[in-house]
Amino acid sequence: MSAQIIDGKTIAKELRAELKTEVEGLKEEHGITPGLAVVLVGEDAASQVYVRNKHRACKRAGIATRDLRLEADATHEEVMNVVRELNADPDIHGILVQLPLPDQVDEEEILNAIDPNKDVDGFHPVNMGLLLAGQPSFVACTPKGVMHMIDTLGIDLTGKEAVIVGRSNIVGKPQALLLLYKHCTVTICHSRTKDLAEHCRNADVLVAAVGRAKMITGDMIKPGATVIDVGINRTEDGSLVGGVDFAAAVEVAGEITPVPGGVGPMTIAMLLRNTVDAARASAGL
Numbered sequence: 533m534s535a536q537i538i539d540g541k542t543i544a545k546e547l548r549a550e551l552k553t554e555v556e557g558l559k560e561e562h563g564i565t566p567g568l569a570v571v572l573v574g575e576d577a578a579s580q581v582y583v584r585n586k587h588r589a590c591k592r593a594g595i596a597t598r599d600l601r602l603e604a605d606a607t608h609e610e611v612m613n614v615v616r617e618l619n620a621d622p623d624i625h626g627i628l629v630q631l632p633l634p635d636q637v638d639e640e641e642i643l644n645a646i647d648p649n650k651d652v653d654g655f656h657p658v659n660m661g662l663l664l665a666g667q668p669s670f671v672a673c674t675p676k677g678v679m680h681m682i683d684t685l686g687i688d689l690t691g692k693e694a695v696i697v698g699r700s701n702i703v704g705k706p707q708a709l710l711l712l713y714k715h716c717t718v719t720i721c722h723s724r725t726k727d728l729a730e731h732c733r734n735a736d737v738l739v740a741a742v743g744r745a746k747m748i749t750g751d752m753i754k755p756g757a758t759v760i761d762v763g764i765n766r767t768e769d770g771s772l773v774g775g776v777d778f779a780a781a782v783e784v785a786g787e788i789t790p791v792p793g794g795v796g797p798m799t800i801a802m803l804l805r806n807t808v809d810a811a812r813a814s815a816g817l
C-alpha cells in the first residue's frame with residue numbers, strides 16, 4: 533500500500549494566504565509593514581537561491597524586505613556592523629543571516645549579536661533557551677514548519693514514539709523539544725548512534741534531518757509511520773533528494789513528505805510567520 537504524500541507546497545500556500553491577509557490588516561489598522569532583512573555574504577549558489585525564494589515569498593505576502601549583500605572576503609567586523617545597524621533600525625523587525633558564512637567570519641558571534649527580538653530564525657541562544665524552558669520564543673523555521681504540517685494532518689502525537697535523525701541546533705534539537713511538548717516519547721539519533729535502523733523501525737513519527745542522500749531505507753521504517761524528510765541533497769544529475777529513500781519508504785509509511793515539495797516550502801512560510809510575529813511584538817500587539 534502506498535503512503536499518503538504530505539503536500540508541503542499546498543499547506544504552505546494556505547499559510548501564506550492567511551499571512552497576506554494578516555499583513556494587510558496590520559498595515560490598514562496599525563500602519564505597520566513587517567520588515568525582514570536578509571544578509572548574504574559571498575556568492576554561494578545554493579544560498580543565493582534560498583535568499584531569492586525568501587525575498588519573493590515576503591513580497592507576495594506584503595512583507596517589506598531588505599537585501600544586504602557583502603563580498604565573500606568581507607571581514608567579521610563588516611558583517612557585525614551590518615547586524616548592529618539592522619538591530620537599531622525600527623523598520624526592520626526580522627534579521628536573517630544566511631548560513632553558511634565564510635571562514636573568516638565567526639558564525640556563532642554573528643548569530644549571538646542579532647537582537648533576540650528580531651531573531652526570526654530562532655537561532656539565538658536566548659530563543660533556544662526559552663524553547664528549552666517551554667516559554668514563548670522564536671522557534672527555528674524548519675522544525676516549526678514540520679509541526680505545522682503534522683498538525684494540519686490531524687495526527688494525535690500523544691504517546692507516540694518519535695525518532696529524529698540529526699541533532700543540529702537548527703533542526704534536530706528544536707524538533708525534539710517540539711515533539712516532546714506534544715507528548716511524544718522522543719529519541720534523538722546521530723552519527724555515533726548504535727544500530728540506527730533499530731531505532732528508526734521503532735518510530736511512529738520519523739524525522740530525518742541528516743545531510744546524507746537516501747540514508748533512511750525502506751526496511752528502516754515501521755509500517756504506517758509518519759515520515760518527515762527534512763534533508764536536501766543535490767545528486768550528480770542536479771536533482772534534489774532527501775535523507776529518505778522515497779521510492780522504498782512510500783511503500784511502507786502511512787504518510788510521507790516528498791523532496792522537493794515537502795518541508796522546504798514550510799520553512800519559508802514559517803519565516804514569514806515569525807517576521808509578522810516580530811512586527812506585532814515590536815508594536816506591543
Ligand code: NDP
Nearest residue numbers: 674698699700703722723741742743762763764795796799
Ligand atoms: P547538520 O549537518 O548540522 O546535521 C546533520 C546531523 O545528521 C548531525 O547531527 C549528524 O550527526 C547526523 N548524521 C550524519 N551522518 C549520520 C549517520 N550516518 N547516522 C546518523 N546520523 C548522522 O545538518 P542540518 O541539521 O543543518 O540539516 C540536515 C539536513 O536538512 C541537510 O540535508 C540540510 O540541507 C537540510 N535542511 C533542510 C531545510 C529545509 O528547509 N528543508 C532547512 C535546514 C536544513 P553528528 O551530530 O553526530 O555529526
